[in-house]
Amino acid sequence: DVKVTQSSRYLVKRTGEKVFLECVQDMDHENMFWYRQDPGLGLRLIYFSYDVKMKEKGDIPEGYSVSREKKERFSLILESASTNQTSMYLCASSSVATEEQYFGPGTRLTVT
């Protein structure tokens, strides 16, 4: 069974803090993704990576950066958290052979 894990289920941070969200997958998938999900807006892609050290901007990359130093791990970084980054953050992975994305359980981030 594919397993995608995220470092925290719930996180509360203050405005201006640097925030790290970590995602790990155990299926040797090449592709990894970070989304945020907000009511009425659905899932929006922030960044994705199709290989180690490779990254591509998604639809809403502003205010975020990512790091992929190892194949199994994809980190999302909020350099200076703001209240409009309060959201549910979902990580996903997929192999190059199929398009199916497997999601982690999500991190609900609140920025106060």
Next chain:
Amino acid sequence: RKEVEQDPGPFNVPEGATVAFNCTYSNSASQSFFWYRQDCRKEPKLLMSVYSSGNEDGRFTAQLNRASQYISLLIRDSKLSDSATYLCVVNKIKAAGNKLTFGGGTRVLVKP
């Protein structure tokens, strides 16, 4: 206009009834189509792929209409456990990363 549009619902469905709903997509060159299911406070999971010829998986039937740029999902003999949000998903270009675009979801509530 959103790339993938869905009626947010909720669709209130008596147990045992049939429910159907559509999703429209804006990019006529879109190549792959899927339905994902998301339970309350859980991550999305692939329900089924959607093929040009239409396909069925148990009580679920998915159809693709390329001419009118919509896909549909029909659920027969609805069960209480079918209550969830159904996400319409489109892959515009099969390329490195296989970036998917998600609709906002259609909420289905099956009631006894």
